Amino acid sequence: MSKTRKDAPADETAKNAQLLIKAGFIHKEMAGVYAYLPLGLKVVENIKQIVREEMNAIGGQELIMTGLQAQELWLSTDRWDDELVDIWFKTKLKNGADVGLAWSHEEPITNMMKNHVSSYRDLPSYVYQFQTKMRNETRAKSGIMRCREFVMKDLYSYSLTEKDHNKYYQKVMTCYHKIFERVGLDHITYPTFASGGAFTQFSHEFQTICDAGEDIIYVDEAKNIAINKEVFTDEVIAQLGLNKTDLVEKKAAEVGNIFSFGSTKSEQLGLYFDDKDGSQKPVILGSYGIGVTRLMGVIVEAFSDEKGIVWPENIAPYKVYLAALGEDAEVTEAANNLYDKLEAAGISVLYDDLEAHPGEKLNDADLIGLPYRVVVSKKTVSEGKVELKARNSEETTLVSADELLAKLKV
C-alpha cells in the first residue's frame, strides 16, 4: 500500500526518518512515535530474526512480558519515583491504582522468575524478548534513533555464581559482535566502557560511529575498543591500559548495552535459590539490550547516499526492485513473467507495476534502496534481455533472464 513521497514532514530533521518516510517505510504518528509500514516492518523483522537466531544460539529462550507494569515491583527497587526515573509514562486503572508503561523489564522478569527458580538445578536461565518500550523522552529528535515508543531486544541472564555470570557476559559480548557483523555494522561498532551505575564500575555499550548519534566516545582503533565520554578520565584510561594519544573522539550511537546487576535486584525482589550445600543464595543477574528500531535508524544513517537508502542485503525488505517502464503490453508481459520466475526461484521482489513516469520509477528504486534494480523496457525486450544494476554500483548490465537468476541466487 505504501507510496514514496516527495517530502518528509517539515518538523522531521533526522536523516534516517526523512529517508524512511519519503521511501514509504515508516509513518510519523507524533514526535518520537513511528508506525512501521509494510516495507519498514519487513526490515524490523529481518533485524529481529538475526538477533533471535544469535540469542537462541547462546541458550536464550524467547518470551514476551507486558507493557502495563505494577507499581509495587518498582517501588520495591526504588525505581518508581519520577524524581529517580524521569522517563516513566504512567496511567491509572479504573479503580484508581497507578500502573506504569514498561520502559525496562528487570523488575517484572526477575519477579516472574521466582515461580521458576528455586534450586541450583533451575540455573542458569537465559530469557529474552522483543518488546515495545515506552519512554517519556523530553526531546525526541533523532528520528527512529530515539523514540518515545520503540522495539528493544532485552536478554536477562540468571546465573548461579559471579564466575558463571562473567563467562556468560563474555559469551554475549561475542554474540553481539556477530549480530552487528550480520547487520553490516561491525566495522564501525565498538565495545565501549561506560558508567556501570550502582552495581559495577563499568557497563559495556556497543557504540556505532554515526554523525547523528548522541554520544561521544574515544576509540582505540587498533585495540577495537572505546570509552564513553561519561567515564573518560585519565584514571580510567590508565586502568584500562590505554594511551590517551591512541584515542580518537567520535560521535556515536549506542546500539547495545550490557549491565551486571550482581545479586542486588534478586535480593530486593526475593529471587533466591537453594544451593547444593543447602544454603540459600540470591541469583546473579545480567541484562543485555539491543535497540532494534534504533539499529534500523543507524543502518540507514550508515548506508545511504544523496539518492536514498542503500540497504545491506541481510536487512533489505526485498532483494530486487523490478520496474516495468512504459505502458507497452509486451513490456508488461515480460515483466510479469520475470516476476513469476524470480518468485518461483525464491528471490524476493518488490514489483513496481504502477503507471508512473520511468524517471520516477528509477528515482524510487534509488530512494527505497533494495540491493538490485531490474528494469524491463521496450529496449530490453527487443534485445531479449533485462537491465540489472546493483544499488551500490553505477554500472548497468544487460543480461538474459537465466543469467539474472543465476546471479541473484548466489
Add this chain to the structure above:
Amino acid sequence: MSKTRKDAPADETAKNAQLLIKAGFIHKEMAGVYAYLPLGLKVVENIKQIVREEMNAIGGQELIMTGLQAQELWLSTDRWDDELVDIWFKTKLKNGADVGLAWSHEEPITNMMKNHVSSYRDLPSYVYQFQTKMRNETRAKSGIMRCREFVMKDLYSYSLTEKDHNKYYQKVMTCYHKIFERVGLDHITYPTFASGGAFTQFSHEFQTICDAGEDIIYVDEAKNIAINKEVFTDEVIAQLGLNKTDLVEKKAAEVGNIFSFGSTKSEQLGLYFDDKDGSQKPVILGSYGIGVTRLMGVIVEAFSDEKGIVWPENIAPYKVYLAALGEDAEVTEAANNLYDKLEAAGISVLYDDLEAHPGEKLNDADLIGLPYRVVVSKKTVSEGKVELKARNSEETTLVSADELLAKLKV
C-alpha cells in the same frame, strides 16, 4: 525456563488462565495482564502465523501502528471523551500533552492512509497488523479471554465503492471460517448478527460456543448462523428469515468481528480519492478483528480435560513431549539419541530431561497437553522400543524409533 506449578494464583478463577499458568504458558502480571512464557509465546506465534497466511491470501499487507495515540485524531471522530469511550488508558507527554494508549486503530490507520491514497488507482488497499491493545476494563475476570492488554489482529479495508466493499466483506467472512477451521474451532464457531453501531444495522461477529464466554447467542445449527442477544428481537428474527423455534440459546465468546464504517470515518478524517470522472469521493472503510490471545484462551477452554490442556496439533507449541524416566545412564542415552533423531527429522520436541519423579513427568505431559507423549524408560530400552501415547487417547503402544518417526512425520 518454565516449570509447571501445583497451583494457579488464588485470585485466578478462569479455567483457561488456571491451566495456562499451572502448565507454564503464561504469567499473571496483574488482573487482566499476562506475560507469555516460552511455551505460551509459541502458541501465540502459531495462531498469528495461521492468521497471517490467511490475511496475505486475501491481499492483506502487514504493518504495525503505534501504541501511543494522538488526542487530535480521536477528537475529530468524537471518540476521545471518556464518557463516550470508557476503556481509554491515557497518559501525558513531558510537555503536558494528553496521549492515549491504543484500544483500536481505525483513526490512526485511516489518517495514515491519506499519505498513500489520492487516486482511484491507489484503491483498494487492505492493511492489517498484530497489535498489543490496551483497554481499561473495569473487570478482567475471564483469564486471557478479556484482558487489559492483549494481542489483536486488525485488518482494515479501503474500497472504492460500497459494492467493492461488500465483495471484500464476504471474502473476509470466508477467510475467517478458514482461520477458525485451521485452529480447530470452526465446528463450534458461528457468524453472528450483532449491533452495527452508528454506521450499519448489523455487524458480524464470530462467536465460539464456550461456557466461559461473556455473550449469549441464539444459534440456528442447520443454517450455521446465530444472533447476538443484543439484537435478538422478533423483528430481527423475521428480517433474517429465521424461526424462533430453530434458535437455541448458548453461551459464547466473541473471537472475531467485522464492522462496516461506510464513508463516515473517511469524511471525518479527510480520506478522499480522485475518481476516474474527476470527482472527489470518500473512501469506504471496513474493519475486521480477531482476538489472538483471546482465541488462545478459547482454545484452552474448548480443548482440555481434568488432567490438563489438549492442544490441537496446528496450535501446539511442540508436537512431542519426550520424557526420560529414571536416572539410568542407558535410558538417558537412548532418550538423548531419540531427541536428536526427532529434531533431525524436523519434528518439534519438548524434552523433559530434568530429575523428577516419573509420575510427575507423566502428569506434566498431560497438563502441558502436547499432541504426543513419548516415554523412554528402563523397560522400553530393554525391549529396544519407546512408549507412544496420543494426548487425546488412553492407548499406549510400544514402537521402535523408526516406527515412531514414520508415524509422527505424517
